[in-house]
Amino acid sequence: MNVEITDLTRRFGRNQAVAGVSLQAGPGVFGLLGPNGAGKTTLLRMMATVIPPTTGRLRLLDRDPGAYGPRREVRRRLGYLPQNLGYYPGFTVAEFVEYFALLKEMPAARVPAAVATAVERVDLGGMARAKLRTLSGGMLRRVGIAQAIVNEPELLLLDEPTAGLDPEQRVRFRALLREFGQRATVVVSTHLVEDVGAACSQVALMDQGKVVFDGTPGELTARGTEQGTGDAPLERGYTAVLAAARA
C-alpha cells in the first residue's frame, strides 16, 4: 500500500479538522469527496508532509514521513498540487516547473526533458515561455499540475485540480489521472462528484473530519437509489451518505 493511514487526527487550536481517519490506498485513482470544511485539504496536506498529524499513524510509500530521511525520500517521489497554488509571477511556465523539479532533487540532466514532457502533458506547450502573470486561472491550474507530475511521482496528491478548467480540459485531465493511476497512487480531493465518477476507482467521503464512506463509485451510487437528492446517480449517493452520517 502506498498510503496507510491509521486513526489520524489534526487539530488547529480548538478546531478538530481531521478526527480519526483510517484509509489505505494502493495504485489507482482515489477520490476524496466531501463538503467544504470536511477536512479533505487538511488530510491532503498531512499526506503531502506539509503539516504533521496531531496523533495517529501515517505511512507513505512504505516509509514513515515523521523522520527526516524517509520524509525526504517520500518527497522525492511525491507530486502535490495545493488548493491555492502560489506562484512567482516573473517566472515562465517552464522555469516554474523546472524550479520544483530541482527542489524535488531530480538529477539535473533529466530535468529539461521532464519539464518538456510535463508541460506538454497539460497542453501548455504553446505557453511554455510565457510569464505566469500573463496566464488565466485555468492555465495556472495546469501549470500547478505540471509541477506536480514533473518527477513522475509514485504518490500524486491533487487538491481541487479541476477548479477553473474548462470542460475540454477537464476531460483531458481525467484521462491524465487514469494514465497516472496505472502505475501510481493518485489522491484527488474534490467536491465535484462527476470527476470522481469519471476517473476514480475508489472513493472516500469525508464529513466533519471523519470518513463516512469508503468504497467504489458504484457502491456510493448504490447508496442513493432509495434516498438522496441530486441530478446524477452519484450525487444522490453522495447526499444520501451525508444525510445518514448527520442523522
Place this chain on the structure above:
Amino acid sequence: MSDLRKDAPDDVDLGRVWISVAAQVWRRQPGWLERTTGRLLRSPGLARALLTTPSLLLPWLLASVVVLAAGAAATTDSGQPLVALLAPAVAAAAIAYSYGPGIDPAWELACSMAVSDRMVLLVRALAVFAVNAVLGLAASAVSASGAAAAVTFGWLIPMTAVCAFALAVATVARSANAGAAAGVAAWLIIVLSGRVASGQFAAAVTDTVLFLPYLAIGAGCVAVALYATRIPRGTL
C-alpha cells in the same frame, strides 16, 4: 502534428522527438554563479532556491544591509561591543522572515519539497554572513579607521562560523532543527565561556585570539557540510 504523424516513417516517434526539441528550446541556462553554487552545495535545487527565488532576493539584500549598517553604527558611534552580540539576531530574523508564508507565495509547495525549506534558510544565513565577511575584509584592507575591521573580525566572522557550524550539524544529522539548535547553543556556549574566562560577555566578539579559531571552524564546518551533501558524480 497529426498530419506530420501520418507522413512520418513508422519507426519515428514524433512525440519523443518533439519532447527532445522542446527540452532544448525551453531549457534555462543557469548563470555561472548558480552553476558554481550548485557544484559547491552539491545541489542544483538548493543553489536555485538560494539565488533565484524572486521573493527571497530583496530580504537577502536587506539582511546584508542591516548587518553592515548596524555593525558599523555599533562600532563607530556607541563603541559598545554588546550591541554586536545582539544585533546578528536582527539579521537572522530578516533571513528567517524571508522564508515563510508571508513572503513566499509558493511556501505551501516548498514545504513539500525534498530540498528542505529550513536547509535553504540555513544556507541563506551562512551566505549572508559569509558574503558580508568578505565585504568586510575588503573594506578593512582599504579603510584606515579600523571600524570595518572591527565589524568584520568582531562580528561577521564569528557569526559566519556559527552559521557554518549550524549548517554542518544540520547536514550530518539530516535535521535543520538540530542544526539551528546546535548553532544557537554553540553561540551561547562561546559567549558564556568568554564571560567566565574574562569576566566580559563581549569577549566572544572582542577577543582577538578567537578570530583564527572562528575562521578554522567556519572552513571546517563548510567542508563537512559539502562532504555530507555530496551526490554521485555525473548527476549535476
